[in-house]
Amino acid sequence: MTHVIYTAQQLQLKSIARLKQIYSEIACTVEVSDKRCKDAWISAIINYQASKIQKLAPAAPNEQALAQAELDSYIADQAQAIAPEPLTIVEISFSDYEYYAGNQLVASISHDDSHLTQPWLVMVNDKEVFRANTLMRCDRFICTHYKDGSLPVQEQEATPCTTENQIMAHIFNECEKYGFEILDDGIYNNKGVKLGQVGCTNSNWWVKRRYSVQQQYSNSVLDAVRSLSMVDVSTDGKSIFEEYFLDQPLEQLTGDKLQRLLERAELVTA
Secondary structure, X not given: OOOOOOXXXXXXXXXXXXXXXXXXXXXXXXXXXXXXXXXXXXXXHHHHHHHHHHHOOOOOHHHHHHHHXXXXXXXXXXXXXXXXXXXXXXXXEOOEEEEEEOOEEEEEEEEOOOOOOOOEEEEEOOEEEEEEOOHXXXXXXXXXXXXXXOOOOOOOOOOOOOOHHHHHHHHHHHHHHHOOEEEOOEEEOOOOOEEEEEEEEOOEEEEEEOOOOOOEEEOOHHHHHHHHHOOOOOOOOOOHHHHHHOOOOHHHOOHHHHHHHHHHHHHHHO
């Protein structure tokens, strides 16, 4: 009885359920290393087909050598076809890394400052899947489980700077760590002093510090907000009028700001 010879490309398009059916139809005897992994079923079917081709090779020495060469080439081609795409590592900051297969995000590594013994963690679909005490162990976890197909599949590519809502969510999360408040005209500390602004334009994060009129490029939203935490909130020798009016005109001052302005004016003239 003859069976259809399947290529790796054809098998990749089939579900695990269909692969199991094909495995049964061709009476495959090669053991499946991981029955939960699609690539394991494909590898078993490909290797079984290759073994059948080898048995049918002619017995003549020269023809047998030719058949063996063709078989080796076939196995190499199929192995290359089912091999996972190499991973590319993108450094987001000194403690944040993203792993890509082509343009698809596979996993990310970040650092948890609140965890002393195992601060490095691997995230997939915004969920923690592994934690370790070193960055290299997280790297090894991603590479190993990606290669054998056991790493959870990333549902969609994470784009840290796409829509306005996503941008604001990233800024809010970072500001929350420092106790900052986001108002319409910028970011304020817990004393009500404006520190500056943070934004994202054309996928590039930027920060505009207090009294500055220029946006400065930043590596990430984390770095941008951190730079605001180091802003000197003193008046730096500026008059009370410069301190308030460089940001907004008098008619736009809120009642609270206007009251503080009047109180400070009284102190200066006293």
